[in-house]
Amino acid sequence: MHYHYYKIIVNPGHVSLQNVGAVNFFCNYDDSRGNYLVDVDGNRMLDLYTQISSIPIGYNHPALLKLMANPNNLSTFVNRPALGILPPENFPDKITESLISVAPSGMTRVQTMACGSCSNENAFKSMFIWYRNKERGHNSPSEEDLSTCMINQAPGCPDLSILSFMGGFHGRTMGCLATTHSKIIHKLDVPSFDWPIAPFPRLQYPLEEFTRENAQEEARCLEEVEDLIVKWRQKGRPVAGIVIEPIQAEGGDNHASPDFFRKLRGIARKHGCAFHADEVQTGGGSTGKFWAHEHWGMEDPADIVSFSKKLLSGGYFYRDELQADKPYRIFNTWMGDPSKNLFLAEVLNVIRRENLLEEVARSGKALLDGLYDLQAQFPGLLSRARGQGTFCAVDVCDAATRDRILLQTRDKGVILGGCGESSIRFRPALIFRDYHVHLFLNIFSDVLAHNK
């Protein structure tokens, strides 16, 4: 089996594709189907990584191909509008069919964006605008606000902050990056903001066996959050918003309990900070619910929920209060892409028609049970198996072994992803079934035996 690691930066005039990570190669997407990704040599691989968790219902799904064949949809693809000023006639209907049909509890509004980073950047801006108007007590900026903002100075560009968590990942544009603390490679050499960073609970797994210890750890982190909010207010950089992932993904698949998130939501409210749940990776069904925050059991889970990846378009839902007071405060040329919402409406139909969230809960349980078995069988190699739905992970003894296992598993026809320091993350599509779980576990078990 021959894989094409790509590294084609050397030829002048050629595109710079230079990643040489664990699972990189050129793909044949024409022949990829369902859970199977095909490489250029025709090798069929079971895909548990799905383009960094961004393929919701597998490759070349017939429903999506059918949508493409409908001549009524053509113009949506060839005439990309400036959505903020000249939206297509059917856009409100399409958004109602797609995003609004899955709006988080308490949220009535949605703003589409082109990608996850732009979604978070604009969500942050919404929180800053909301916070400043709250500070003013009205929506009329002062003359000083107006003149200073044009030259990047306070009070027009205020010294506000977003509180984030160590291990969190919220994107790599400069606002997002100031809240991202998962890997050095993301942050090194890029100027940043002096914003507070709280510890994310470091729990012991399985969660149900360590409830007391985990509750203590979560209490410690929550206390630190409050301390930081007070401290940053005192140093003149008030916390306008708190951003957190329901499960830290890139940072190593770190979970926290519903109780933690409920209390954190309460702390945000108590201190007048907006609360932003970043569901870019957790949203879209892979935890067994459409949004991971549904596991918290709250009617009012957040002020802002951002999304991208499996929802095919970026964007964020938000509560009425977070609506900017004037048009053009949140704006850019494209503000999303209606062709992606067209696909999303169809994806949601498939999820409902095929009860995919129930399937995810079922195959997720099979996957996690399998990981528990393997970790019992290979205690020197695996530990801390954890997951919700198919959003599962397991730790490997060290990074070098993890990387080797990823390569060997790939050479046996299974695509996985790494995360954190030495974790493996599982991010199959929503059409992943028991059958595929067992296929995977057999191959993975062979690889582990080889590394014992």
Added chain:
Amino acid sequence: MHYHYYKIIVNPGHVSLQNVGAVNFFCNYDDSRGNYLVDVDGNRMLDLYTQISSIPIGYNHPALLKLMANPNNLSTFVNRPALGILPPENFPDKITESLISVAPSGMTRVQTMACGSCSNENAFKSMFIWYRNKERGHNSPSEEDLSTCMINQAPGCPDLSILSFMGGFHGRTMGCLATTHSKIIHKLDVPSFDWPIAPFPRLQYPLEEFTRENAQEEARCLEEVEDLIVKWRQKGRPVAGIVIEPIQAEGGDNHASPDFFRKLRGIARKHGCAFHADEVQTGGGSTGKFWAHEHWGMEDPADIVSFSKKLLSGGYFYRDELQADKPYRIFNTWMGDPSKNLFLAEVLNVIRRENLLEEVARSGKALLDGLYDLQAQFPGLLSRARGQGTFCAVDVCDAATRDRILLQTRDKGVILGGCGESSIRFRPALIFRDYHVHLFLNIFSDVLAHNK
């Protein structure tokens, strides 16, 4: 004639579309054709704004519809890859056909991104990474770099800056926004960076009649650029890069001479700063050359050229030296969208086959001549007509009159855009011909007579 200004934020559970600017309404993109945009009542309007300058060859171009009908292209639309790790087999070919075929002089590499803001954010990051490695003299960060970057502190997150220009627009994510200084509405209430802002030349038009005065003004601005570079180095925030638009668009269609840009490029080189030409709006042919910087007549016009809009995909070209030293330093989930490159390859074919750059030069001359005539005819209303190709603008006596003229022109079936304080900008597609120029000038002349 009835126009649907959209303001549908009021219904709970409804999408938040709330802009109520001058030319906003819902469009029927199925029936829009070529230079004509159609609204939901079937009103056909000559479009000189083209979705904020982002429709290269008009609506529903047959070549693009044909591309959609080719079954070989289907999978590119329905299987969006994580381009940074698993690119499609034909991606290097498609990029070679599309972006690489229009690579700016001296640039051998390109990185695609989803939108203009992400392009500039990542271009800035490339400049910071390059600058820090240059400061170090090698590519090995210190232990202190590694530990401090995770908590947003120097030296890992260094106090570097990007020098930008008053009136410039480079996007609205937080890194870009720190270099954007065109309108208050973009910047108010968003935290920013203490980065230097130089004056952009405020020239007198027509340029050829004021060469001496304009040269003095440009010399003044260049001197200020050098002063700022020195000053920011002294205060511990060295300028890693200079970013500038070849023509400031959003900020009011402000031009500068080729000589200005050549000297600015020289200043960047002298002080060891990277030079970034932001061609998000100027790129793609509307100045009569594919890139506006080609008018500067340089073999080595810049270190980075960013693009988006008419190129359908965001991204940036860059010189070899700006290549990040490790994979994953410049990275995100999608890193662009191959379906957009598919369209771009076809757009470039049409541009070449139909000699559209020559057409742009021709219709642009007719348009500018017409504006000169009208400004002579209505001296109390119009002034400072200016342009390159069809990338033209004219100033109106005040903002209220400008906005009224935009509305009245729209009611007579022509879409225009505003920019700056009281300018009108013309951004037709590349298929705009003499015939359309005269159609526009007749209507515009009527509206002006009405406002005299």
